[in-house]
Amino acid sequence: MSEPTDLTVGPAAAPSPAGPSSSPQMPSDASEVPASRRERQEAEATTARASRAGRNLPAAITVGVLLLGGALVGLLWAPIVLAALVIALLLLGVYETAHALSSRGVLVPVVPLWIGAVLMPLGAYFGGIEALVLALAVTILIILGWGVSRGAGGRGESVMGSVFVAVWVPFFLSFAVALLRLEDGNLMVACMLLMVVSNDTFGYLVGARFGRHPMAPKISPKKSWEGFLGSTVGSVLVGSVAVALLLDHPWWIGALLGALTVASATAGDFSESMVKRELNLKDMGSMLPGHGGAMDRLDSLVFSAPVAYMVFALPFT
Structure with a gap:
């Protein structure tokens, strides 16, 4: 951590002498000062919001x-x-x-x-x-x-x-x-990514609308059981369709992988949340502009990738 910069404040400007010809300054309207201050603060806030949106979005x-x-x-x-x-x-x-x-x-x-x-x-x-x-x-x-x-x-x-x-x-x-x-490995990766995205998307939509009961408030307060249920339903449905259409496997393999993906993705999210909480961090980094750190995007895949490999490598697939 770099040392604090020594900020040197210059000497205050001396007041200008008031000669006899100097006209006395009229006191400003007291009501204008708060108004101008409010306007300045609102302008600064608007500029900051625009700057953040223009930079991040x-x-x-x-x-x-x-x-x-x-x-x-x-x-x-x-x-x-x-x-x-x-x-x-x-x-x-x-x-x-x-x-x-x-x-x-x-x-x-x-x-x-x-x-x-x-x-x-x-x-x-x-x-x-x-x-x-x-x-x-x-x-x-x-x-x-x-x-x-x-x-x-x-x-x-x-x-x-x-x-x-x-x-x-x-x-x-x-x-x-x-x-x-693996044979058709690119399609297997596509199915895995679809289920991970479905887990995040359906979990967010259902959790934001109906979330009332947190799963682990001390680890990830925004994760709710309602969102987990939405993730499960969405990922199982998407997995069943994707595996059947892309890989020509039985639909139940996609349903199984969808359910396991929800469990493993949630575990991956919790693992990163535990690490961040232990280290007192909000994000793991800021190296992906607008997305936080790389691990903030990869946390759902940490355990989902091994689970997907094990399911697709089984003899019946």
């Missing part, structure tokens, strides 16, 4: 369009583009999570985690789950080597924090890349 739309465009290109034509997009998001997610932990005294090295954020999705893309697990092991060895090379102070805490970030961010999310190796 276009940025949010631009980032959203770029992410959606990259995902569509990867899903429809070039899976390697989707893998590259995942790597870019993992690099951001690892950085902001490590920075958040380090700002609270848990020194987490970024470079070993960046190496893991590249190795794990590439291993999943080119070698499948076996290569993904091997990449995680290599990442942990690099973290341990970094910890040994440091002094004794805080070494164990830093190593454990680094391993947590390596598993929570790049390892779990790389299962989405591993799906691309």
